[in-house]
Amino acid sequence: MSIELKNVTYAYGTESAYETVALAGISLKIPDGQFVGIIGHTGSGKSTLVQHFNGLMRPTRGQVLFDGEDIWAEGYDLKHLRSQVGLVFQYPEHQLFETDVLSDVCFGPKNLGFSQEECEELALDALRQVGLKEKYYKLSPFELSGGQKRRVAIAGVLAMNPKMLVLDEPTAGLDPKGRDDILDKIKELHETRGISIAIVSHSMEDMAKYVERIVVMNHGHMPFDGTPREVFSHYRKLEKIGLAAPQITYIMHVLAEKGMAVSTDATTVEEAKESILKALGH
Amino acid sequence: MLKDITIGQYYPAESPIHRLDPRVKIVATMIFIVSLFVAEGWAGYLISAFFLGMCILLSKVPFGYIVKGLKAIVILLCITMFFNMVFTPGDPLVQFWRITITVQGVRMAVKMGVRLIFLIIGSSLMTLTTTPNQLTNAIERLLKPLGFIIPVHEIAMMMSIALRFIPILMEETDKIMKAQMARGADFESGNLVKKVRSMVPLLVPLFISAFRRANDLAMAMEARCYHGGKGRTQMKPLVYRWPDYAAYAAVWGYLGVCIAVRIVL
Known part of the structure; x- marks a missing residue:
């Protein structure tokens, strides 16, 4: 499984005089099993970018390839693609609609044509993996807390058994504990299911801690693409x-300027701690 | 799909019509509608067409943009014209099966068609050149004398909030639709029953979000001490200036000409 964008340009309002370019010739390849972070400030085009991954948005110019096949070729099964590339939107809990949690999670697999039993099995699997306790499964999704609702919504996408999971700011509006819980669960999914993950975020600390590759978006361009360290x-x-870089990066740079022999490319607190201890001769 | 409807949409431009007091525009539109029913015969319609043409020219709204708004009423127009053509008694022109088209019927149908088109163009010109906020503001001021029977300010406030929420809810619809499509939902294929059923995953979240937004807005208004219209003043009260009086004169003059033409011819 791999997804590849070839020179993708997306422009809003092409018919009118006010054309706005949201993506300007982006080329990007996400290979199987990678954990990618996409960062950029508001309006940088990152949400537009992720909606190209599962064919919700059609590029104005350029190609989107899934496993080497052009997804906008005549007769390509977009529904199948959407089951392979699961996209979790910002505030996904706003999409819940069923009377109980389990049926809501079943919505995805049901659309793919699975039988009732298979749907429930997939749903139970997904709910277990996002770490929601069994006592909640028969409750209305609207009785749950914000963090729990978000887990249900993520499970709703996960139940389709995607090969890649794309999450648009999955931690927005959650408290620090809820945020860490969700991110830990996502990391766990990455490890146990072996699926690739793309996560849109603002938090540099989270990025440094979890992802193996960072893609930076700015005004529809992609100025940086590499490991967090790079x-x-x-x-x-x-x-x-x-x-900005993670705060720890700034501390390390200041320490190095003051003449301490620390490595300035530490991106997490743990790395920084080791480097400082080493410089102090412990 | 909803993008094509230009009725009720504001077209930003710098023009004498845009700068007019919204009250003038509402009254003028009403007078124009009345004039369409006063006008008889081609002379009357020519005068209306001339008046409307001048207004469009002054407003700097592209003519094509206004015509696009007519698309929404094509069906209504066809039905009206058809029934007028068929059910007007008179000298038969064409006859087939049980349908008789009369000369008077054709004349009537054309007249109704012209009236309807002028009516739509006239009223969309008003909404194209006036922001929804100005409009509700003007309605509030025009209905003020009725304040002792109906809560004018509250109604105007509700109208402006409703208008303000249309684009927000459209955006929300788009977002929820995409989110459900990402879960394999299909809003396009299938028969009517299936299509209606497929709306549930869209409508439930949409309603919930509308209620949530309404709740938040009510809270925000209360937090800023909103308590209805009593004793409330406006930041930018509407004031007539000389172009507004000139516009009033022009539109009343136009109605006078229409009536005169009707009597003379």
Whole structure:
């Protein structure tokens, strides 16, 4: 499973005089099993970008390839693609509609034509994997807390057994504990299911901690693409486009400036701790 | 799909018509509608067409943009014209099966068609050149004398909130639709029953979100001490200036000409 964007351009309002380019010639390949983070400030085109992954948006120019096949070719099964590339929108709990949690999670597999038993099995699997307790399964989704609702919504996409999971700001509006819980669950999914994950986020700390590759978006362009270490080494340039490196990166740079022999490319607190201890001779 | 309807949409531009007091525009539109029913015969319609043409020219709204709004009423127009053609008694022109088209019927149908088209163009010109907020503001002021029977301010407030929420709910619909499509939902194929059923995953979240937004808005208004219209003043009260009086004169003059033409011819 791999997804590839070839020179994708997307423009709003092409018929009218006010054309706005949301994506300007993006080329990007996400291979099987990768954990990618997409960062960028509001309006940088990251949400537009992820909606190209499962064919919800059609590029104005350029190609989107899934396993090497053009998804906009005549007769391509978009429904199948959407089951393979699961997309979880921002505030996904707003899409819940069923009378109980289990039926809501069944909605996806049911649309794919699974039988009632298979649907429930898939749904139970998904609910277990997002870590929702069994006592909630028969409750109305509207009785749950914000974090629980979000888990149900993520399970709703996961139940379709996607090979890739794309999450648009999955932690927006959650408290710190809820945020860590969700991200830990996503990491666990990445490890146990072996699926690729693409996650849109604002938090540099989260990115540094979880992802193996960061794609930076700015005004429809993709100025940086690399490991967190590589990307955060450009922290001055990141600031210019309204982003920042993790706070620990700044501390390490200041320590290095003051003459301490620490490595400035540490991106997480753990790495920083080791480096500082080493510099202190412990 | 909903993008094509230009009726009720504001077209931003810098023009004398845009700058007119919204009250003038509402009254003028009503007078124009009355004039369409006063006008008889081609002379009358020519005057109306001339008046309307001048207004469009002054408003700087592209003519094509206005005509696009007519698309929405094509069916209504066809039905009206058809029934007028068929059910007007008079000298038969064409006859087939049980349907008789009369000369008077054709004349009537054309007249009704012209009236309807002028009516739609006239009223969409008003909404194209006036923001919804200005409109409700003007309605509030025009209905003020009725304040002792109906809660004018509250109605105007509800109208402006409703108008304000249309684009928000459209956006929300689009978002929910995409979210459900990402879960394999299909809104297009299938027969009517299946299509209606497929709306449930869209409508339930949409209603919930509308209620949530309404609740939030009510809370925000209360937090800013909103308590209805009593004793409330406006930040930018409507004031007539000389172009508004000139416009009033022009539109009343136009109605006078229409009536005169009707009497003379």
